[in-house]
Amino acid sequence: MEVLETDLLVVGSGVAGAQAALTAHRRGARVLLVTKGRLRSGSTPWAQGGVAAPRDAGDRAAHAADTLRAGRGLCDPAVVDAFVRESQALVDGLRAYGVPFEASLTLEGGHSVPRIRHAADATGHAISVALSAALEADRGGGLHVLERTFVRALRVSGPRVVGAELLTPAGPLTVRAGGVLLACGGYGGLYPVTTAPPEGTGDGLALAYRAGAALRDLEFVQFHPTAVRAGHRALLVTEAARGEGAHLLNAQGERFMPRYDPLEELAPRDVVARAIAAERDRTGQVVLDLRHLGDAFVRARFPMVAASLAPLGLRLGADLIPVEPAVHYTIGGVQTDAHGRCTVPGLYAAGEVASSGLHGANRLASNSLSEGLVFGARAAVAALADARTPEAGEALPALAADPGSLPALREIVGRAAGLRRGAARLEAGLLALEALPPAFPAGEAEAPAALEAGNLRQLAPLLLRAAHARQESRGAHARLDFPDLGAPQHSVSRLVQGSDRLDLVPHAAVEAVP
Incomplete structure (x- = not known):
């Protein structure tokens, strides 16, 4: 070699x-x-x-x-x-x-x-x-x-x-x-619908974890409020659209953000994402309205967004754009x-x-x-x-997994650790992951796709355990069973190889850090 x-x-x-x-x-x-x-x-x-x-x-x-x-x-x-x-x-x-x-x-x-x-x-x-x-x-x-x-x-x-x-x-x-x-x-590739690129498969976290480095705060997965779903991909409509004055409307045509935050459409992402999810649940749909900004201005200011939506038959400056939150950025990582x-x-x-x-x-x-x-x-x-x-x-050893298992893994993670989580969902997700084929030691000729799958297979239960360990709602992490904000603890889910096993159990084995 x-x-x-x-x-x-x-x-x-x-x-x-x-x-x-x-x-x-x-x-x-x-x-x-x-x-x-x-x-x-x-x-x-x-x-x-x-x-x-x-x-x-x-x-x-x-x-x-x-x-x-x-x-x-x-x-x-x-x-x-x-x-x-x-x-x-x-x-x-x-x-x-x-x-x-x-x-x-x-x-x-x-x-x-x-x-x-x-x-x-x-x-x-x-x-x-x-x-x-x-x-x-x-x-x-x-x-x-x-x-x-x-x-x-x-x-x-x-x-x-x-x-x-x-x-x-x-x-x-x-x-x-x-x-x-x-x-x-x-590690946005852990989710079934994401704006993350195909490269976002958590390789760096898995490499560091296997070397004994601490991973921290994996539960904080940021959902961008305004994405347009296109199959398993999410097309981003930039935050700058709301910065220029775009409005969010529910299915009744109501501009609802003033009810959720004094900053309205310019509230932080966690607030806007959960407000959109709540209004979608309540009324059936949320749309982004840029029509009052003028078609010429919108197309000149947001040509990339307009081009990405055109194949879906959506005209950014002329149509109401149906939006929903989608996984966009993973805040946790290698400490x-x-x-x-x-x-x-x-x-x-x-x-x-x-x-x-x-x-x-x-x-x-x-x-x-x-x-x-x-x-x-x-x-x-x-x-x-x-x-x-x-x-x-x-x-160090490398891990691999069957790439064909990834759709099932992503569906499990999406259900268990989505925009709104709870203990029952997370525990069910951990059990469902245990039923999937485990990662296995990789041979020297293992293809990158199998190595990516091995990295995701290793990280998925760590994310769910981290989300289970944080028994509060804070920022990008919202618990249905713990809706209130607790006293600030920077990390309740510091994960280190050696103190954590791949045959995972619920969060009791997660190392608690003051």
Whole structure:
């Protein structure tokens, strides 16, 4: 098997991974970036609304307050402070990469003032194109990129992560690395209907978990309020549409959000998503109305959304758009500090794969792209500072499962841990998962699809156990049997390999953390 040495192995090519790779390379490090899709794949290209950062130094306190308010008492204030101090320069610095931000700033749910930079409604795509071009320009001379490459397993020496086993188009590859940085997205692929891309199969969480790293707050799965269902996919209608003045109407034609929150359509996502679900249950349908904004303005402002809805026969500026909440962003992840360090040495994480404490129980709109910039850079700097001389180590076991079992797994997770949960649903879901074929040790020739299925099979019961353990309703986690907010506990579901078994029982075995 071919062996390669590098100072930093970055897994994932979205905004966090690209930022990390560029930061490390421009500090003189040898960097290998691998992505299981193409360079411009994952969630970043699909981000519509924009990227949030303080308008100026005077807006930092307000942006921090908005982030803390949306996080429902579980944000880490020190992490939020670092984010608002560093995000403005990094976001505005994207112009130097060629991101065509419009002159106007826009407003989105949960923000007290307009501070969202945007490139029409294709901001993530514009950022992905710009950062990918920067990576291509830096290729060679110490920065290498492998596309369509799957990370089969991490390598360890004692407690330290020292590299990874890769499946590349040219064959297997062993990487010895001074540090490994996970930036490979979340676990939206656990659900039957999601806006997450096909790459969102929780690979980074499963790799970290098998290396002994702690996973935290998996129960916080954010449902975007305004999605249009198209089979098993959910087409996003950006939060910026409501920022521009779009209204939500129930089947009786009533604008209902004033009854749920003083911020109306611009309330945080958890409030709007549950209000839409309640009105759909009560009246049968909820629609988004942009007609009063003018067809010409809507099509110019939201060309990407308009194009995605056109095949369904929906005209964004002229028709009422039927919307419903759909899984959009997974807040929980690999536990890190403010510099991306995981709970095992040599391993780092940034972006959606990580649980840094920035989002708490509910992510503020458009904080995700700027999160990737800030913590991708921070994790790269920390990894280089902590780096060791690459060593061989040994490969951890990999898991596989039958990809044909995934539809049943997703239906179980969707029923048990949806927008509104309860103990009975979660316990029934755990029992149903036990009836599915278990994950099994993967052979060296196992296909990536089977490895993805193995990762999802491992994560599904952990999510349900985490949701069972949090006996309150907070942010993105709503319990029908515990509707009230409890005293803030950052994590009641810190999951660590070794203290948790794959032949799972209900939540009593979940480690409780003060």
